[in-house]
Amino acid sequence: MAVNRGMRMRFNAIGAALLGAGLLLPGAASAAEITEVQIINGLQGPAVTVVVDPNALMAEVNANVGKGASALPTWAQLANLTQLVVDIEFEYNSTAIVPNSYRTLGAIADALHHPLLARYKFLVVGHTDATGAADYNLKLSLARAEAIRAALTTTFTVAPGRLFAVGVGEELPLDPGNPDAAINRRVQLVNIGEVR
């Protein structure tokens, strides 16, 4: 297996537009930790109502490993939706979330429980950088997105019907000119409309 196991997936605000100020609490780790309020503000209300089928996303990317995902029809629709990127770190070559990222997961849970977001459902999309084999990266990104969804829907009591895990491996880099850059390792949260 190749060297990169994407030590972590980054969840950055696209364009790094997030109001940087991390809330420093006991045990808080990195300075730029995202807060509940930032997540609520970032994910409130879909800008455009598009029906996105998580299964269609996976089918498209599975059929096009190594070819990029931005031009795939269902993936192309994601760009129009309300979304946010957050930093979550994992153990090396594993789907276990490291303690330094526990707070971020908790903040996501707080936001998802808040009445302002309670009626929406979301995609959890895992991304890696391009180090290593594309098909392995795709599997790892999906497994990590699933680990996040599993934690949120059990330990953090978010209704399972509100979250859908999807992986896209290295196929949608934020910085295509530097495919191995850390900024490409991330997970997107995408508002895909109201729960029915």
Added chain:
Amino acid sequence: MREMRRKFISGAIAAVAMIAAGSAQAATVSFADAMSLMARDCGKDVQTYCKGVPLANNGVGQCLMQNQAKVSPVCIQTLAAVRASLAARIEAQDSVLKVCRGDAARRCQGVVTSDAHTLDCLLKAADHVSKKCNAAITNAGWR
């Protein structure tokens, strides 16, 4: 002077009311704060005894409890405290709409029926909302 005094008194009353409301129900914390405490007090033990264990299904918490004999006492204490305050918060979140139903009917007529709009109305009307409802909103972490 009188104005200052009035402010001081109303401040003192508010403080007492807060303490009273707090003692009526268990204090709650956010998931974010709970996880910060857990990372601070249990992070090292997680790396030592529970590396690779998923957070899902409370896996990390259970793993730490299974290794209770070796895990630091502070971590075990934090786990129990975190569990209790999170349970109280979830209970408060689940109960807000029920506890505040009467207040919402009185104060929020004509407000679009949605949990978010009702909450917004109740927050704005906090001075006229029942103590119980205000306490539930506070414990839910939605103030």
